[in-house]
Amino acid sequence: MKFYDALGLEPKLALDSDDVKKRFYDRSRQWHPDRFSRASSEEKQRSEEMTAVLNDAFRALRDPVTRAEYFLRESGLELSKDAPPELLEEVFDLNMALEELRGGDESARPQLAAAQERFTGMLGDADASLAEYFTNYDEKPDRAVLDEIHATLNRRRYVSNLVREVEKELNVHSAN
Amino acid sequence: MAYSDKVLDHYNNPRNVGSFDKSDPNVGTGMVGAPECGDVMKLQVKVNPATGVIEDAKFKTFGCGSAIASSSLATEWLRGKTVDEALAIKNTDIVNELSLPPVKIHCSVLAEDAIKAAIDDYKKKTEKVETSVQAQA
Numbered sequence A: 001m002k003f004y005d006a007l008g009l010e011p012k013l014a015l016d017s018d019d020v021k022k023r024f025y026d027r028s029r030q031w032h033p034d035r036f037s038r039a040s041s042e043e044k045q046r047s048e049e050m051t052a053v054l055n056d057a058f059r060a061l062r063d064p065v066t067r068a069e070y071f072l073r074e075s076g077l078e079l080s081k082d083a084p085p086e087l088l089e090e091v092f093d094l095n096m097a098l099e100e101l102r103g104g105d106e107s108a109r110p111q112l113a114a115a116q117e118r119f120t121g122m123l124g125d126a127d128a129s130l131a132e133y134f135t136n137y138d139e140k141p142d143r144a145v146l147d148e149i150h151a152t153l154n155r156r157r158y159v160s161n162l163v164r165e166v167e168k169e170l171n172v173h174s175a176n
Numbered sequence B: 001m002a003y004s005d006k007v008l009d010h011y012n013n014p015r016n017v018g019s020f021d022k023s024d025p026n027v028g029t030g031m032v033g034a035p036e037c038g039d040v041m042k043l044q045v046k047v048n049p050a051t052g053v054i055e056d057a058k059f060k061t062f063g064c065g066s067a068i069a070s071s072s073l074a075t076e077w078l079r080g081k082t083v084d085e086a087l088a089i090k091n092t093d094i095v096n097e098l099s100l101p102p103v104k105i106h107c108s109v110l111a112e113d114a115i116k117a118a119i120d121d122y123k124k125k126t127e128k129v130e131t132s133v134q135a136q137a
């Protein structure tokens, strides 16, 4: 996988983020275009390309979520567009409460605060299970684990959008 | 982004907003969501069990203007259709009617999915009733 290659890493899901960072800095320095100011135009171009790839690689691999997304795509898994069905009901109710709060109905606030807490907890759970799946997969690459990762990512993205939305509303309305 | 007049019309005057009691055996409920934008849509049909005709449809959508317009339009189209006719509604019909731009196509897909889910739910309910009737007999 290109991004792993760029940083000289084995294609593993579980990575040490300090190590990723260090590799990125070292290699960026090594390929920095300033060091190629007197080089041939071919080499110059190569240094620019490498710098660009390193930037993309670092951005994708430093964070477990974007890393897993990249990994899945590279493994030929189309990231699904389906919302997690088991959450929809709750999401809908949450949106109702948000609408009430926007309309000035303060009685919706406790419900939102409780939901906020629950969803934040779900994010933490998702991160924990991702870490676990990563190790499992690295030890024994199994397609079923990739599917689990896929589902977790999907759910995580959905929930994190929600958390952001609720946070925004709760803040806006407590401000005035 | 510029919305078409038809989208604006549905957005400003959404038709059939509301809900039915989802435990009603003649009501089918479809709940769908789009993870990229976090939008959710609930669409319900009330079917006349004798004729299989959708007598009424309601929706509530939390989402962008196109999603609201798509679901509003869908409820209009659903009224008076049989369950099977309803399943023939395609998101492309919605796209054409509302002149949705390519980036908003997924919003119409959401509406099509909601229709399918609602009909599905209704069909499941009627099957259940039939099997329990048979079981009693």
Ligand code: FES
Pocket (backbone or CB within 6 Å): B034, B037, B038, B039, B063, B064, B065, B066, B067, B104, B106, B107, B110
């Ligand atoms: S942008 Fe989400 S449904 Fe339209």
